[in-house]
Amino acid sequence: MAEQVECTKCAKVVCDSEHFSEGAADCPTRTKQHVVDEALAEYEKPELREFARQASIQEFECYMNLPEGVTPRNPRVEEVAQFAKKMGYKKLGIAFCSGLRSEARLLATILENRGFQVVSICCKVGGVPKERIGIEEEQKIGGPGVWETMCNPISQAKILNSEHTEFNIVVGLCVGHDSLFFKYADAPVTVLIAKDRVFGHNPAAGLYLSGSYYRKLRRKEPLE
Numbered sequence: 480m481a482e483q484v485e486c487t488k489c490a491k492v493v494c495d496s497e498h499f500s501e502g503a504a505d506c507p508t509r510t511k512q513h514v515v516d517e518a519l520a521e522y523e524k525p526e527l528r529e530f531a532r533q534a535s536i537q538e539f540e541c542y543m544n545l546p547e548g549v550t551p552r553n554p555r556v557e558e559v560a561q562f563a564k565k566m567g568y569k570k571l572g573i574a575f576c577s578g579l580r581s582e583a584r585l586l587a588t589i590l591e592n593r594g595f596q597v598v599s600i601c602c603k604v605g606g607v608p609k610e611r612i613g614i615e616e617e618q619k620i621g622g623p624g625v626w627e628t629m630c631n632p633i634s635q636a637k638i639l640n641s642e643h644t645e646f647n648i649v650v651g652l653c654v655g656h657d658s659l660f661f662k663y664a665d666a667p668v669t670v671l672i673a674k675d676r677v678f679g680h681n682p683a684a685g686l687y688l689s690g691s692y693y694r695k696l697r698r699k700e701p702l703e
């Protein structure tokens with residue numbers, strides 16, 4: 480059986496160079512060329528090609544060549560607005576977590592100031608109790624007997640679909656809820672904020688601290 484694809488463990492990174500075909504024997508650039516070819520065929524679709532092209536231009540424009548060296552310049556919120564403008568989108572959707580309502584409001588203002596029409600939808604839309612998806616009393620955050628509204632990412636997606644948003648932006652949806660939103664949204668989705676309740680919505684901080692204060696993240700434990 481073919482080796483599992485594990486680029487994270489690559490000891491000879493060549494795919495980012497002109498020597499891309501000289502990777503190790505299990506390098507997917509070599510072993511999965513047929514899949515790469517299939518993927519490349521997708522970029523021949525004009526709409527996808529243009530999307531990919533503009534995304535790469537956006538990436539390029541995020542750096543300045545200063546005398547002291549290449550320097551990044553755009554915060555992600557700026558990038559989101561710039562990319563949407565490049566793509567010619569007029570109507571944007573924001574799918575936000577109710578816990579990040581303030582952030583969603585700020586984002587809506589920033590986008591509206593750039594001329595976009597902004598549709599925004601809260602995760603609690605519909606007011607459906609958590610019992611609807613089988614949550615039990617002892618699984619409620621506020622404790623047994625408390626009314627709790629379920630997060631409703633499928634409704635968020637379908638409502639933005641019904642509004643015909645051209646590009647959707649996720650603000651702080653929970654892990655898994657975001658997955659459902661991605662699955663059901665018609666328009667392309669980008670993430671402005673990935674929820675992290677501990678690290679101020681900066682999940683990378685958990686990785687940076689996993690060798691020191693948060694080394695417990697590296698513990699070994701069985702799946703079951």
Ligand code: SF4
Nearest residue numbers: 486489493494502506
């Ligand atoms: S694609 Fe190949 S060269 Fe690139 S990181 Fe993966 S294994 Fe390494």
